[in-house]
Amino acid sequence: MNERQGKAVRMADVAKAVGVSTMTVSRAFRGDAGINVATRAAILTKAEELGYVFDATAASLRQNRSGFVAVTVPSINNANFAETVRQLSRGLSRDGLQILLANTEYDPDEEERLIGELLRRKPEAIVLTVGGYTQKTRQMLQATRIPVIEMWGLPAKPIQHVIGFSNPDSMSRMVDHLVGLGHRDIAFVGGDSARDPRGGERRQGFTAAMRRHGLDDGKLVTAGPAPVGMAEGAEALDRLLTDYPGVQAVIGVSDLVAFGLLSECQRRGIDVPGRLTIAGFGNYEIGRICVPRLTTLDVHAGRIGTMAASLIARILRDDAGNQPTWIEIPADLIVRESSG
CATH class of the missing domain: 1.10.260.40 (lambda repressor-like DNA-binding domains)
Structure with a gap:
């Protein structure tokens, strides 16, 4: 003292x-x-x-406020989730709020446990990465009186407030781009969608778009349980070329998977994009600096965090938590050398 x-x-x-x-x-x-x-x-x-x-803690207690916002993410190793949290924290700090972060590890049961613990600590609001909630998780969130913000997706049954983008629509745009380049044999590489609903939605967007173009939507490679990254992407190339030898283009569920595919192509001397076009998802830093640079979809990870912070500040200031908010941030297609 x-x-x-x-x-x-x-x-x-x-x-x-x-x-x-x-x-x-x-x-x-x-x-x-x-x-x-x-x-x-x-x-x-x-x-x-x-x-x-x-003494911020004592001041919050005197005002019957906790002074923090609870946030869940499926992985703390993911650079895009980290950027969302960083911008969210930066925005909240301007209003004297801090983040209490929980890592669910893509596990719905662990998410249920963590959300229960977080809600018992009386946060000012709770921010969730949209996922496949358990029934109990959804019940807890619907029963709470604090603002609930779902981010990184557009859920079919929102709990309250939503800030995100459509995973299926975004992936559909990528398919349209590749078809526009003349590709007909296109594959998708992702993780086990049971553990990664966002990745599952991207796969659904891929198959729906392929059917819309009258093309084979069955060229799917599961790279392993979520989260999948560079190593899994590299390992998936062998299965991709073995199962679909005529494949012309491949989309990774993320830039990390796409970079793994690209790196393995380089190791084997496979020309990208001459022999195989590769595209990713997320606009990660690694996709912006690799050679060739990755064609991808920018989901504006930082903007999601910034807008979530602004929404929370408005809700707490105006006591407007009972008025659901829907904010869609469309992903942007970024065309780079990996697609020619």
């Missing part, structure tokens, strides 16, 4: 030194937009000079 002249420095001491009320000091530390910039700077400067440390 910081002390001055043998006594703990209090908020009232800072207020007296600056010549403002204790409430103004509290609001300044919470980042209240109604506090004058110069006043806030003077308060923070004087607090540092006196050695005062703002």
Whole structure:
């Protein structure tokens, strides 16, 4: 504990030194937009000079607020999920809110357990990566009085608020692009959709688009249980070429899988895109710097986090949590050298 002249420095001491009320000091530390910039700077400067440390936890308890937002993601190793969380955290911090992050590991039962634990801690809101919830999970979320935001998809039965993109429609755009290049034998490589509903939706989008074009929709390779990445993509190339020797193009469920396919092609001396066109999903950094660079779909991972933070701030400020919000952020097709 910081002390001055043998006594703990209090908020009232800072207020007296600056010549403002204790409430103004509290609001300044919470980042209240109604506090004058110069006043806030003077308060923070004087607090540092006196050695005062703002106790955010105690302040939240006095206001009957937890001060945090619960967030679930299926993987903390995924760069796109990490970018969503980073921008969400950045946006929430401007309103004095922090993130309590839970990693579900693509396991619906673990997700159920974690959501139960999170809700018991009374978060201001809960942000979920859209998935295949268990019945109990859905019941808990529908019963809670806090705002529920689902992201990274457009669920058929939304619980409350939604911010995301359509996985099937996005994948359909990629198929349309490849067909437009003259490809007819197109394959899809993904993980076990039972553990990855978002990947399953992309596969559904692939098959629906292929049927719409009157093409064979059965060239599917399961690379293993979700999450699948670069290693699984590389291993899947052998099965792809063995099962479908005439394949002209392949779409990975993510850029990571597509990069694995690309790397294995390079190891074997298979020309991309001359012999095999490769496309991904997600616009990961690795797809932007590999050679050749990957054609992909940009799902705007950071924007999802930023918009989720703004939505939460509006809901908490206006007490509008009972009015469902639907925000669709369409994915953008990015054409690069891997598709010619």
